Amino acid sequence: MTSATHQDDAEFHARAAANQSRLTAALKPTYDFIVCGAGASGSVVAARLAENPDVQVLLVEAGGSDAVEAVLDPAQWPANLGSERDWGFAAEPNPHLNGRALSMSMGKVLGGGSSVNVMLWARGHRNDWDYFASEAGDSGWGYDTVLDLYRRIENWQGAPDPQYRGDSGPVWVQPSADASPVAHAMLDAAAELGIPTFDSPNGRMMEGPGGAAITDVLVRDGRRNSLFRAYVRPVLDRPNLTVLTDTLVRRVVLDGNRATGVEIIHGGEPKTIKATGEVIVSLGAIQTPKLLMHSGIGDREELERAGIPVVHHLPGVGQNFQDHVSFGCTWEYKDPIAPRNGGSEATLYWKSRPDLDAPDLLFCQVEFPVPSERTAALGVPEHGWTMFAGLAQPKSRGRLRLRDANPLSPLRIDTNMLSDPEDVRAAARCVELCRELGNSRAFSPFVKREVMPGNLSGGAMSDYIRDAAVTYWHQTGTAKMGRDALSVVDASLKVYGIEGLRVADGSIMPRVTTGNTQAPCAIIGERAAELIRLAHHL
Template sequence: MAGRLADTGASVLVLEAGETDQIKAVLNPAMWPTNLRSERDWGHTSDPSDGVNGRQLILPMGKVVGGGSSINVQIWARGHKNDFDMWAVEAGDDAWNYDNVLEIYKRIEDWQGAPDADRRGTGGKLYVEQVQDPNPIAPAMLSACESVGIPAYDDMNGVMMEGEGGAALANVRIKDGRRLNLPMTYLYPALKKGNVTLLTGAETTKLIMEGTRVTGVTFVKDGQMQSVSASSQVVLAAGAINTPKILMLSGIGPKAELDRIGVETVVDLPGVGQNFQDHVLVAGCIWEYKEPLAPKNSLAEATFFWKSDSSLDGPDMQPFQIEVPYATEVTGPEYGPPAGAWTISPGLVRPKSRGRVYLESSDPMAQAKVDAQFLSHPDDPTAVVRSIELCREIGNSDAMKDFVKREVMPGALSPEAMQNFARNAAGTYFHESCTCKMGTDEMSVVDGNLKVYGVEGLTIADASIMPRVSTGNTMAPTVIIGERAGDILTA
């Protein structure tokens, strides 16, 4: 948003709660695991959930310049055609449909892979490449997928994501071995224009309201509460946990919830904080190497999208091959995977379970709580088990035999034991979203122009506005949300 608004000559202040992204742990793509639970992560944890055997799952979110794009795995997954067509129906606005979103992708991308004039753009500001010089297990997994009936494609973001799905090497935001986070593309060029200011270590606490109009924000910097006025617009892009938190602390949200924490209701919006969604990522199906191979790029180079049920309108599974052993606090000690191992992590990217973000008090420094309800819908564990079974079939196929000394976990289990394994191995993709959804029903928070219902002078531009989480890694669709907001505000 700062990059887009800078081009208009507007005076823009960017408040970032974290600090600089210009450090090795951010710039080196392979170091992304070291950012989790560091000072560059907000450190959120879900409430205990019965669906994951009472476990509390970590919910990393970037607290650093660039947010999630500075601590993620750099995967550029556009989402499925059906995602955007569904968003357009929910918003009552065809500007969100796939055909229109595809034109935005083509406009902004500088795609380095196989040419596809109908679907991929070149010469745009966003450099995107297919993983370079991948670990040999990545192309082998594509062959393994083909052996079980999943077709392989040259591009994970081309025709593959307009139909049944398929397998492909990953698109990534990496160039010459270095992470390309979003500030490098949008923010830092804008700072050179002189009309954009970046203030780090500035944690927004609430919106300043005059009646139902937002006129500025308060924030904490160096332990001091400060405020700043906005002459025209405040854009809230704090993510799917902190955006509803800031709204509720400002009196915008479900009245019953605001009464409970002692915040006066300014605008009663029952959908604020509701509809929480995240992709489930199982950690994982693991094999020991015959001869260990070094991981490449960001440790994850091959993926596939497929249906757990042929009647679905699009793929609901997205397993990812991870080139190191990946287990949870339960399955790790139980199975003891060796260091020389690799993983296929089963993934559920169309979860039906819904949770919520809520506050325990009006203290702006207290973390919001997340009652995520992982695997609470009965269809979700069924789909996760199907994903595990499919990953085991792929990993144990002839195409992978040169890389397999033995299957470490989970092995062949009874149906009941496999369900229990799924609940103990479940984590998330760290794709928190949907808590201020776009739509037209009574639970919608923003309209198709990303304006908050009943509030003036406020735009939301982050993954919280998704009506349903996109099919795949969420960085690219979140960029689309920012681009759409930029189009709207600069029209």
């Protein structure tokens, strides 16, 4: 960065900070649009709506600033887990995980998950988007439309590929820089097993049976470039965009069946702010259904049990919970190799059965040990790496339930992971493939020994899977888009039965996408903004 560029950036930052201080010190009683949540989808929605200077947008975030080193330094992402930038949710004990209760981290900071994740950019498979379109009854969610959106939003820094990549959008995407030799060993191991390798995981690789590639990441000049930083930070000097941090949205205010605003807690005080246009809920797959239920929108029996007056019976709210689940397999290095970038530079998607037409297994190589709290007892090497691999298309479904009528009470999260026997069978094949990869010739120059799981079968394999299972933190599906009885939003992301209320985040996914979820959440934000602008002639 040149000194002139640095000076321009400093001047902009000072101007933007002064603008936001003025705007938040004099909050308006009414805005045109209120976006709840400044995460991977909400940041996109707010920035796109604010492109119209005649539209007043309020973006509300429960967390605080992202201008901290643990967020901006790609190598420090694990330091965010369990910090004040993490909601710190915990699931209920799960009998299918041998009674274990998993932590459910979620970003609570400007940028949401895109500020605390591993920065991977994974678009999802062609079949995912075509399935979305089928469920919604709208070709606008199909792969061809979504591919065009990806080309428009990406500022791709790799080899030019105009068929699949764009180079002038807001989202800076680059291949992992100077990837570790063990990342390249992952690709060589895949090739040994007959799995094709690609220059990028985004493009042809996700139109067929899968493959392996060096990861694409949201890192710019060695720093995390979250979706908040890509979309919102460059426009914080606009007078029509107010970003309100450290503010909890307690409920959506409803007048009959119309959303008219939100109740918030800001500075410890409750306050109601009105919206003349719409309220857009982008709080993620745990907080979004929670907000809907506390607003009286949800399953009648569930709301009545918690003592919440029913405004609209919508039984799918909080149901259809999904998450990618991983079963870490670990190897010890012959000689220490320090992690590079965010420590995850190679990815692989493949099939648990040859008859499948798309990958159902997801492999993210992690360049340090990642055991579960239970498999850690097997012994973790000081220097090692993990095949962080699991189910890309789990069949199991969980549910979120209220504890009581208090909006500050956490939800009861029943993930129900591995409840479907088909998931256990796929998990066993996943672990077997991990071992084939990690024990291949390609890794022999780097690996001293396999630490876990070793050669297991039958009940021993099942126990390992249930003890090793951890989450990818890809919670999705709890306010799903569709046309059946459990659908919460329609193809336009409007909440069924309520006017002026949309959901735009990972909760609307009918099923979790194949891969990391921040890129699909950006698409959900783009689609939402497009649909809102069309509806309001903006």
